[in-house]
Every structure is written in structure tokens, then in C-alpha cells.
Amino acid sequence: MVPLTIHVKSPDSQSVVILGGGLAGLAAADRLSDLGYRVTLVERRPLLGGALIEDSPYDGPEPFTILGCHHATQALLHSLHAGSQQPADITIPLEFRLPDGSFVHYPRTSFPAPLHTWVNLLRFAGIPWKERWRLASWVEQLWEGDAELPADLEQRTAADWLASIGQSAQTRSLVWNPLAQWLTGNDLATMSADAFVRSMKPVFLSTHPDSRISVVQDSLLACFVQPITQRLRQQHATILYNTDATQIRYEQDRISGVQLRNGSLLQADWYVIALPPQQLTPLIPERWLTRYAYFQQLSELQSFDSTIVDVHIEQPCVSPRLILLNDTAFHSALITASAPDRTGITLTTTDNPFAQTRTDSRHDAAIPDLLRSWGLLASECKVVSIRRRTISNAILSLKPGAKSHRPIQRSPIENLLVAGAWTDTGWPPNLESAIVSGNRCAEAIALDRPT
Numbered sequence: 001m002v003p004l005t006i007h008v009k010s011p012d013s014q015s016v017v018i019l020g021g022g023l024a025g026l027a028a029a030d031r032l033s034d035l036g037y038r039v040t041l042v043e044r045r046p047l048l049g050g051a052l053i054e055d056s057p058y059d060g061p062e063p064f065t066i067l068g069c070h071h072a073t074q075a076l077l078h079s080l081h082a083g084s085q086q087p088a089d090i091t092i093p094l095e096f097r098l099p100d101g102s103f104v105h106y107p108r109t110s111f112p113a114p115l116h117t118w119v120n121l122l123r124f125a126g127i128p129w130k131e132r133w134r135l136a137s138w139v140e141q142l143w144e145g146d147a148e149l150p151a152d153l154e155q156r157t158a159a160d161w162l163a164s165i166g167q168s169a170q171t172r173s174l175v176w177n178p179l180a181q182w183l184t185g186n187d188l189a190t191m192s193a194d195a196f197v198r199s200m201k202p203v204f205l206s207t208h209p210d211s212r213i214s215v216v217q218d219s220l221l222a223c224f225v226q227p228i229t230q231r232l233r234q235q236h237a238t239i240l241y242n243t244d245a246t247q248i249r250y251e252q253d254r255i256s257g258v259q260l261r262n263g264s265l266l267q268a269d270w271y272v273i274a275l276p277p278q279q280l281t282p283l284i285p286e287r288w289l290t291r292y293a294y295f296q297q298l299s300e301l302q303s304f305d306s307t308i309v310d311v312h313i314e315q316p317c318v319s320p321r322l323i324l325l326n327d328t329a330f331h332s333a334l335i336t337a338s339a340p341d342r343t344g345i346t347l348t349t350t351d352n353p354f355a356q357t358r359t360d361s362r363h364d365a366a367i368p369d370l371l372r373s374w375g376l377l378a379s380e381c382k383v384v385s386i387r388r389r390t391i392s393n394a395i396l397s398l399k400p401g402a403k404s405h406r407p408i409q410r411s412p413i414e415n416l417l418v419a420g421a422w423t424d425t426g427w428p429p430n431l432e433s434a435i436v437s438g439n440r441c442a443e444a445i446a447l448d449r450p451t
């Protein structure tokens, strides 16, 4: 068969090939096609949406959380559902489970910033009074400019730094570790203090609306993937499903095309690679890997798996909750109504090989008892189903030093941009980071537009 060369160049508008149809690739595609670029989106799977979307549709709830500080995610959601009904979201409290089995809320007062941060912290009963006071005074000194964050935060672990500011081992394990795991997938012992501070700041040290945690009951598919796909079709973008990019072709220091597994070559003016780092590196020409630190550093990034266990129980959900857990295989339990008479509980764990949090399907039989011991399942209620799925390389390790290996979106190659939740956005790798990275790629391309 003669290999086919597909020129997606167009005489009247510039063309862009985007590799990867996760949220980062979709955000870039959405913006660029809206700006009039001819977009071709290449996705190796039969469906868009990335790692979180499953191949076989599942009729249970797949709720996800958005924080008030996730402004790019909120803006995209609003633009996709403008005029129509916005996906229903519910504000949920943040709860911690204490060793005596009780639950404690992180308070949310509506005082103006920064007063509300200080009041919330002082009222939070999950931390012993003395430590709370010490922390609140330290936060106040930061505001006043009387104290500064140490310059070596990226070189130390979060556990080490928290200990140095007087947070006891108990507080670290009951409060800070589950919080870090929920926000970043990483635990205190392995993540850098800088990554920890950056993940906490927008949620806890910002305005009252930014600290809002909401759960969206609709799936990511319904909220983002389907409406973006629809918009792309309206703008005549091309979407290639089941299509694997295998190699980047180059001339001098520009990409000249992307080789696909089916033998075709895709050519465009611009290329956005929105793949995880493990899938990006094999595509990069050897010459660029040896020549540019930008590409070399990608091999330093490490990821680990994440496992989600979805449990359905025959019990109405009175109110959705997010409970952060300590000392168990799971770091969080998201409790939502999957049907009027059913509750869905999403238990999440990260399979960090360096941490003691691994769990496998042999533990599933014990899950009903675990839920009962946490007071989340009444003794007479029945578990309808338990479903486990592991997402490979879902969590980027934010260990000390990792920050400098997260690449910015503009690469040293003139017509190549890199997107993905794992790139340097200032956010931990989450939906917000994926969308911000995609938006930045689109903005960088648009800035280069000939006038």
C-alpha cells in the first residue's frame, strides 16, 4: 500500500494537528477551531476524553469535583452550556475522619479574604488548638510580610517542611496527608514542599468563592467531551479516532509531519502534542532528544497508577459528601446520589510504589465492612455492586526536583507546542491544569498569527 500524505494545510487559514484527545487536547482544539484554525484531532482510542473516560460505558455515576479556584474549568463549562442548562453541581463540605471515628468539617465562612482563611483555620477542630494557633500566626506573618516561605521548598519533602513549622506527626497524617493525596495524588513523604504549598494555596489561602468544592453529578463525557466534540464538528474540524501517532518527522528544527500507524503522514502548520510524557518521548526524534534539555528532562518525570473503586449501595443519599481518610488504603470517599434510592461511593487510592497504600481486588470483599466501620453504610443496607478500575500512570510524581522537569507549553521547536495536565501550569495535574495547558497552546499559536 502506498502511504498516504494528508495535507491539512489550507490556503485561507492555518492548520493545526493535535495529538491526544484528552481534556488538554480537547481544550486546545476547541479554542483553535473557534479562532478559525483548521483542526485535526488524533486520538488512539475509539473515544475522546482521555484517561478518565472508559472504553465500555458504565451506567453508574461518574461524578467529578471542581474547585472554586478552577477558573479555566468553570469558564469552559459555562461556555459549553451557555444558553442551555448548566450541569447541576452541589457545594459539598470537606470532611476529615478522625481516629475516634468522628468526622470534622473544614469550616467555610464568608468573611472577606484574607480574614476568612484565618477564621476558618482557627475554627478547624481537626488540628489541636496549639498547632492551629501556631499555623494561623505563621499565615498572618506571611500576609503581613514579616515571614517568607523558605527558598528551598522544592528541595524538601512536604512532610519535612510541615514538621519544621510545628505540625505534629498526627496532624500530618490526619489532615495534611489526605489533603495532599486528594489534591495531587501524592503523599507528604514523597512530594516536595513547594508542590504541597502550591496545591493548598488556591483553595485555602484565597477568596471565599475559590475555596468552594463542588461535585458535578453528570459525567465528564456529558459536561465536556460531548459538547466540545459537537462544537468541533460544527467548525468542520477533523477527528481521527483509533488513530495512533507513531513518529514525528522533521526538517531542520521544524516538524514536517506526523507519521500515523496506518502509514499516513499528517502535515500542518502547527502541531500540539497533548499526550502523557511516556507516550510523547518515543515520538521525539533522537536528534532533538540529545540536543534539547527541554526534551531530555521529560524522561525524569515519573508517574504512578491510581485505582478507583465505585461502590453502589441500596440507601438514599441524604447529602453528598467528600471525606478525606487517613491510615486506610483509600485517601478519599466521594459520596453522591447515583439514583433517588441509591448512593454511589467513589473510593480513590494512588498506587504509589513508594507509599504503603496499595490495594487490590482481594480487598473488595472487605469493602462493605470497611464502609460500615466508617459509618457510611447502615447494617441493614445492601451493597449492589463494587467495581474497581486502575488507571495506569494517572498520577504525576511531584517529588522534590520534579517541578523543573515539567515543561512549559512552548517547546524549542518553532511549530510544536506541548499540552497536558502534567506540563508546567502552576497547578497539580488535574482538570484545571489540562485545560489551562490546552488554552495556553492555543493562545501561543494565535499570538504568532500573521497579520
Ligand SMILES: Cc1cc2nc3c(=O)[nH]c(=O)nc-3n(C[C@H](O)[C@H](O)[C@H](O)COP(=O)(O)OP(=O)(O)OC[C@H]3O[C@@H](n4cnc5c(N)ncnc54)[C@H](O)[C@@H]3O)c2cc1C
Pocket (backbone or CB within 6 Å): 019, 020, 021, 022, 023, 024, 025, 042, 043, 044, 045, 048, 049, 050, 051, 052, 063, 064, 065, 066, 243, 244, 245, 246, 274, 275, 276, 279, 306, 307, 308, 348, 391, 394, 395, 419, 420, 421, 422, 429, 430, 431, 432, 434
Ligand atoms: C482517578 C482519577 C480521578 C480524577 N478526578 C479528578 C477530578 O475529580 N477533578 C479534577 O480536576 N481532576 C481529576 N483528575 C485529573 C484529571 O482527570 C486529569 O489530570 C486530566 O483528565 C488529564 O488530561 P490530559 O488531556 O492531560 O491527559 P489524558 O487524559 O491522559 O489524555 C491523553 C490522550 O492521548 C491519547 N494518546 C496517547 N498516546 C497517543 C498516541 N500515540 N496517538 C494518539 N493519541 C494518543 C490517550 O488515549 C488520551 O486520550 C482525576 C484523575 C484520576 C486518575
